[in-house]
Amino acid sequence: MRDIPPSPWPDPTALAALQARERERFLAAHPTSRALAERCAAHYLYGVPLHWMRDWPNPVTLFVHAAQGAQLTCVDGHAYVDFCLGDTGAMFGHSPAPVAQAVAAQAAQGLTCMLPAEAAARVGERLAQRFGLSCWQLAMTASDANRFVLRWARAITGRPQVLVFDGCYHGAVDDTLVDRDPATGATVRRRSVLGGVHDHHAFTRVIPFNDLDALDAALADGQVAALLAEPALTNFGLVPPAPGFWEAAQALCRRHGTLLVLDETHTLSSGVGGYARTHGLSPDMWVAGKAVAGGVPCAVYGFTAEVAARMRAAKDAAPEGHSGIGTTLTANALALAALDAALEHLHTPASYAAMARAADALEAGLNARLHRRQLPWTVTRLGARMELQFMPRTPRNADDVRQHAQPALEASLHLFLLNRGVLLTPFHGMMLCSPATGDDHVARLLAAFDEWLDALGR
Numbered sequence: 001m002r003d004i005p006p007s008p009w010p011d012p013t014a015l016a017a018l019q020a021r022e023r024e025r026f027l028a029a030h031p032t033s034r035a036l037a038e039r040c041a042a043h044y045l046y047g048v049p050l051h052w053m054r055d056w057p058n059p060v061t062l063f064v065h066a067a068q069g070a071q072l073t074c075v076d077g078h079a080y081v082d083f084c085l086g087d088t089g090a091m092f093g094h095s096p097a098p099v100a101q102a103v104a105a106q107a108a109q110g111l112t113c114m115l116p117a118e119a120a121a122r123v124g125e126r127l128a129q130r131f132g133l134s135c136w137q138l139a140m141t142a143s144d145a146n147r148f149v150l151r152w153a154r155a156i157t158g159r160p161q162v163l164v165f166d167g168c169y170h171g172a173v174d175d176t177l178v179d180r181d182p183a184t185g186a187t188v189r190r191r192s193v194l195g196g197v198h199d200h201h202a203f204t205r206v207i208p209f210n211d212l213d214a215l216d217a218a219l220a221d222g223q224v225a226a227l228l229a230e231p232a233l234t235n236f237g238l239v240p241p242a243p244g245f246w247e248a249a250q251a252l253c254r255r256h257g258t259l260l261v262l263d264e265t266h267t268l269s270s271g272v273g274g275y276a277r278t279h280g281l282s283p284d285m286w287v288a289g290k291a292v293a294g295g296v297p298c299a300v301y302g303f304t305a306e307v308a309a310r311m312r313a314a315k316d317a318a319p320e321g322h323s324g325i326g327t328t329l330t331a332n333a334l335a336l337a338a339l340d341a342a343l344e345h346l347h348t349p350a351s352y353a354a355m356a357r358a359a360d361a362l363e364a365g366l367n368a369r370l371h372r373r374q375l376p377w378t379v380t381r382l383g384a385r386m387e388l389q390f391m392p393r394t395p396r397n398a399d400d401v402r403q404h405a406q407p408a409l410e411a412s413l414h415l416f417l418l419n420r421g422v423l424l425t426p427f428h429g430m431m432l433c434s435p436a437t438g439d440d441h442v443a444r445l446l447a448a449f450d451e452w453l454d455a456l457g458r
């Protein structure tokens with residue numbers, strides 16, 4: 001199919017004028033956030049405890065008073081329907097009651113001991129039952145889990161290389177902060193990454209997503225320890241796998257002796273147990289963080305019994321001392337309590353049915369508007385997550401996304417909706433539905449979207 005050429009609409013000058021008005025509107029409505037921003041400017045880099053917290057299009061930081069279910073309120077008393085959900089950390093809703101109660105109970109009985117809490121045995125059983133892999137380790141964050149998984153993969157295969165897809169994001173893991181040079185196909189350092197010293201080309205290969213020939217070629221020399229991948233790209237626009245892609249990719253990994261590692265930190269939203277479970281894939285290793293313990297810092301990685309045996313052999317053969325895997329607070333009692341409660345009460349068919357109901361309504365509402373207003377845009381869906389894409393079809397890989405990027409339009413959508421009480425994920429047009437997301441929340445987003453399109457004269 002031929003792409004429709006980019007339309008001259010919306011006019012950049014009109015878009016800039018609208019954004020200027022929205023910035024003024026935000027400033028007028030948020031005097032308390034402005035005052036806090038001024039105080040924070042004195043003691044925080046960029047005025048925030050983590051510099052990403054300024055990666056939103058609002059002219060000053062929005063400070064949160066409280067978050068509950070699918071809503072949050074800011075310090076100026078405005079309520080927001082939250083479709084960002086902490087970029088998936090709060091996928092099951094903010095402060096889900098079973099997790100909040102488990103954390104409160106555990107908090108009075110020890111926070112961290114560097115010994116397993118009593119709940120560990122039950123948590124291990126629940127992990128195996130819910131996600132289908134027999135053996136598990138914990139980490140504090142998905143970044144850490146991915147870092148450790150890559151160490152194990154190299155240790156047990158004796159191979160130096162890892163393979164990722166162009167446009168991937170697996171957290172703050174040096175090996176994966178790379179891009180593919182479109183001219184040469186070479187692995188290059190992601191230009192935005194600070195302080196890089198790695199010679200990435202020597203240890204990481206990057207290929208386009210959904211490209212089985214490229215995958216076969218990258219694995220052919222037997223040097224790749226692991227393919228680390230999200231089942232769908234979710235951090236560079238939402239790019240779903242082509243039909244049959246993963247079955248064939250899994251077979252190629254097996255044929256070349258490369259471990260298949262699926263990072264389901266975001267695609268956990270695909271269905272109960274994540275994408276692999278829902279679609280019958282059998283990765284060698286599997287990672288999830290963010291929402292896995294209901295939003296309390298915790299990540300997990302699972303692996304097959306065969307991989308576990310190889311891990312044990314590698315560790316037993318190594319000299320005594322640091323393995324380079326693990327951090328002191330990992331699997332602390334608070335995290336285990338939250339994980340236990342989340343596995344019992346949140347990772348359930350009922351949660352996912354509620355998420356799907358809200359996502360169905362949102363997808364239908366967005367598509368009806370695109371159709372009615374004859375907009376050459378696309379809504380791409382993966383379970384409870386979807387993305388509004390300013391392009392006429394669902395992308396196949398990262399280059400597709402790059403070609404259709406419209407950052408000014410995206411920033412306009414974000415700020416306009418924020419000013420009307422709707423929060424989207426800041427880095428792209430991603431919307432995630434939690435079990436607490438109701439019809440009224442969806443209706444609010446759709447009404448604000450209509451108002452935005454009216455303002456753009458469409």
Ligand SMILES: Cc1ncc(COP(=O)(O)O)c(C=O)c1O
Nearest residue numbers: 141142143169170171263265266
């Ligand atoms: C797929 C995936 N893996 C790993 C991470 C890293 O998670 P964290 O920042 O919690 O370490 C992210 C973060 O967005 C992610 O999307």
